[in-house]
Amino acid sequence: MSDSRHVVxxxxxxxxxSVGAEQVFxxxxxxxxxxxLGDSIQIKRAGCQGFCQQEPIVVVxxxxxxxxxxxxxxxxxxxxxxxxxxxxxxxxxxxxxxxDSPIPFYRxxxxxxxxxxxxxxxxxxxxxxxxxxxxxxxxYKALQRALFEMTPDEVIFEIKRSGIRGLGxxxxxxxxxxxxxxxxxxxxxxxxxxxxxxxxxxxxxxxVLEGNxxxxxxxxxxxxxxxxxxxxxxxxxxxxPLAVKRLKIAIExxxxxxxxxxxxxGSDFSVDMEIFQGAGAFVCGESxxxxxxxxxxxxxxxxxxxxxxxxxxxxxxxxLLNNVKxxxxxxxxxxxxxxxxxxxxxxxxxxxxxFSLTGKVVNCGLIEVPMGITLRKIIYDIGGGVPRDKAFKAxxxxxxxxxxxxxxxxxxxxxxxxxxxxxxxxxxxxxxxMDEDTCMVDVAxxxxxxxxxxxxxxxxxxxxxxxxxxQILDDITKGKGRVGDIEFLxxxxxxxRKSSICGLGKTVPNPVLTTIRYFRDEYEAHISEKRCPAGVxxx
Amino acid sequence: xxxxxxxxxxxxxRGERAELxxxxxxxxxxxxxxxxKVMLDIARFIGVPESHVYSxxxxxxxxxxxxxxxxxxxxxxxTACHIRGAPQILNEIEEIIGIKEGETTLDLEYxxxxxxxxxxxxxxxxxxxxxxxxxxxxxxxxxxxILTLNEEEEDVR
Numbered sequence: 001m002s003d004s005r006h007v008v009x010x011x012x013x014x015x016x017x018s019v020g021a022e023q024v025f026x027x028x029x030x031x032x033x034x035x036x037l038g039d040s041i042q043i044k045r046a047g048c049q050g051f052c053q054q055e056p057i058v059v060v061x062x063x064x065x066x067x068x069x070x071x072x073x074x075x076x077x078x079x080x081x082x083x084x085x086x087x088x089x090x091x092x093x094x095x096x097x098x099x100d101s102p103i104p105f106y107r108x109x110x111x112x113x114x115x116x117x118x119x120x121x122x123x124x125x126x127x128x129x130x131x132x133x134x135x136x137x138x139x140y141k142a143l144q145r146a147l148f149e150m151t152p153d154e155v156i157f158e159i160k161r162s163g164i165r166g167l168g169x170x171x172x173x174x175x176x177x178x179x180x181x182x183x184x185x186x187x188x189x190x191x192x193x194x195x196x197x198x199x200x201x202x203x204x205x206x207x208v209l210e211g212n213x214x215x216x217x218x219x220x221x222x223x224x225x226x227x228x229x230x231x232x233x234x235x236x237x238x239x240x241p242l243a244v245k246r247l248k249i250a251i252e253x254x255x256x257x258x259x260x261x262x263x264x265x266g267s268d269f270s271v272d273m274e275i276f277q278g279a280g281a282f283v284c285g286e287s288x289x290x291x292x293x294x295x296x297x298x299x300x301x302x303x304x305x306x307x308x309x310x311x312x313x314x315x316x317x318x319x320l321l322n323n324v325k326x327x328x329x330x331x332x333x334x335x336x337x338x339x340x341x342x343x344x345x346x347x348x349x350x351x352x353x354x355f356s357l358t359g360k361v362v363n364c365g366l367i368e369v370p371m372g373i374t375l376r377k378i379i380y381d382i383g384g385g386v387p388r389d390k391a392f393k394a395x396x397x398x399x400x401x402x403x404x405x406x407x408x409x410x411x412x413x414x415x416x417x418x419x420x421x422x423x424x425x426x427x428x429x430x431x432x433x434m435d436e437d438t439c440m441v442d443v444a445x446x447x448x449x450x451x452x453x454x455x456x457x458x459x460x461x462x463x464x465x466x467x468x469x470x471q472i473l474d475d476i477t478k479g480k481g482r483v484g485d486i487e488f489l490x491x492x493x494x495x496x497r498k499s500s501i502c503g504l505g506k507t508v509p510n511p512v513l514t515t516i517r518y519f520r521d522e523y524e525a526h527i528s529e530k531r532c533p534a535g536v537x538x539x
Numbered sequence: 540x541x542x543x544x545x546x547x548x549x550x551x552x553r554g555e556r557a558e559l560x561x562x563x564x565x566x567x568x569x570x571x572x573x574x575x576k577v578m579l580d581i582a583r584f585i586g587v588p589e590s591h592v593y594s595x596x597x598x599x600x601x602x603x604x605x606x607x608x609x610x611x612x613x614x615x616x617x618t619a620c621h622i623r624g625a626p627q628i629l630n631e632i633e634e635i636i637g638i639k640e641g642e643t644t645l646d647l648e649y650x651x652x653x654x655x656x657x658x659x660x661x662x663x664x665x666x667x668x669x670x671x672x673x674x675x676x677x678x679x680x681x682x683x684x685i686l687t688l689n690e691e692e693e694d695v696r
Binding site for chain 2: 014015017018019052053055197198199200201202203206238239240241276277278279280281282293294295296297298299356357358359360364365366396399430432434438443446447450454456
């Protein structure tokens with residue numbers, strides 16, 4: 001074993017670092033230096049391995065050994081185990097919660113086995129701060145192909161043919177957006193990556209940016225070529241300092257290697273790339289609000305109906321705005337072809353979906369699954385079910401604009417249209433599992449509290465409507481609910497939905513509507529019996 | 540002191556309206572908050588009414604108009620944290636430090652605030668103290684964390 005070169009990967013995403021992965025990394029490096037093993041063992045910084053709950057995670061390649069909850073004191077033994085032929089460190093193995101048996105290799109762990117990694121394939125395997133690592137796995141080859149083998153129209157055609165859809169509430173087809181932007185009149189165009197992941201309970205964009213920033217840059221540069229843009233901006237929230245740092249390094253390296261700047265690969269195509277840090281406003285995930293905040297204004301959406309941002313966007317120029325994961329998919333589509341992408345998923349929802357699986361579930365973490373998988377498979381096969389033998393109650397998807405789905409819907413497939421029909425949305429991909437100890441009225445109150453704080457205040461239905469709804473929900477959770485409150489909430493929801501001026505306002509009632517639709521009995525118990533079935537509210 | 544910091548920061552900007560948010564971010568990074576006088580100077584620098592600078596500074600959650608304590612304790616209000624007990628953790632910390640969310644102690648030792656989500660949901664509930672995130676907390680762990688912080692004399696920032 002010791003004659004071949006080993007790579008020891010340490011997951012250094014925000015999650016890993018918060019539980020001491022940086023110290024593990026340093027201590028492994030020190031140990032290798034002490035034993036003078038630098039030639040045969042490489043300690044490598046990697047992004048998130050996805051299984052956040054088991055952090056700090058150390059993976060030994062080429063074997064694929066998976067060590068969990070590693071401490072700096074384990075470094076000596078980890079290195080020793082690589083030197084000792086075939087004697088891995090069993091005490092750090094992941095243990096199957098079902099029978100406590102140790103599982104040495106990550107490929108055998110149920111959490112990973114049932115997933116399908118495309119966007120996340122190289123997250124956790126390559127060093128996000130080293131462009132050479134990205135190049136070694138075929139990075140920037142798709143850009144090269146687009147520039148030299150395809151016209152911009154062919155790139156757009158390929159994206160359209162792949163069937164990829166956007167991750168805003170509506171699931172708008174990405175290729176059609178690109179085409180509209182290219183065809184819009186304007187002497188200048190912009191590409192913006194929306195990395196303002198403001199949904200509470202979602203961290204997949206952060207993980208992709210921290211783990212494989214170049215994949216997002218490559219997707220953006222290809223988009224710029226396709227729509228004839230000269231400037232790209234990554235709008236990333238300031239709460240993600242590590243993502244910002246790694247993006248800065250990635251941009252610098254890509255510029256140095258000639259993938260950003262003038263005459264890329266010696267072609268006629270030139271593009272620049274910069275970072276804009278969002279200052280903390282959920283509403284800035286809405287395209288016109290995001291654009292206004294880059295212009296130095298308050299992030300207030302333009303009222304509907306309005307021109308699309310792809311036609312009139314930043315500085316009133318056509319602007320292409322896509323999510324992090326959408327851009328991360330682009331190099332894969334160009335490299336493997338639209339047919340490859342379209343072969344995954346369902347008829348109307350192609351490819352894979354990335355979710356942050358959290359809450360009351362055994363295996364928390366970042367997952368990637370084919371569209372069309374059922375909620376049950378995600379929560380039970382990958383997530384390992386609800387911990388401590390508690391009963392499953394609901395799963396919340398789509399963040400504050402999404403909804404809570406009950407057990408009876410667990411066999412529903414996860415795709416854009418099914419989620420919408422059920423009253424939720426795909427959105428950016430938060431998925432929070434709730435058990436019998438979670439009060440659904442409290443959850444609705446929680447989201448309305450969030451939504452009223454984040455309302456931009458511009459239009460009355462959203463500004464005052466969310467406040468009214470919050471007040472009613474707050475009363476109900478405090479035992480001051482009145483008969484008729486449920487009907488009043490429904491009426492208010494309808495009014496806010498109809499009369500708010502932007503996409504955020506139109507979706508703020510969703511958490512209330514879905515909890516009433518599926519958990520009305522809990523509302524009634526609070527109001528009529530002054531009782532909280534989950535025992536959360538102090539009535 | 541404020542004037543010198545501001546002058547240094549503004550030197551790298553052109554004085555355009557679109558630079559407002561990045562300027563405010565950089566100033567706050569250096570000073571910890573946005574003093575009134577500084578906002579007035581920024582307004583003149585980029586050529587907008589003072590009210591515009593205030594309207595932007597007061598719109599975004601990141602900006603603070605009051606000085607920050609040395610130990611900045613931030614509670615995550617995310618969904619995963621919420622259902623795993625963040626409200627109780629907030630209560631506990633409020634009790635230990637003796638201030639409410641959004642407040643700073645008079646001696647500028649502590650600031651207690653909350654944020655929509657750090658994105659460390661798998662480690663919920665979590666809090667951040669200055670730049671470090673602490674996850675998988677419960678009431679005992681939080682108590683110990685805050686109390687040992689109390690004993691440290693130096694600014695942990």
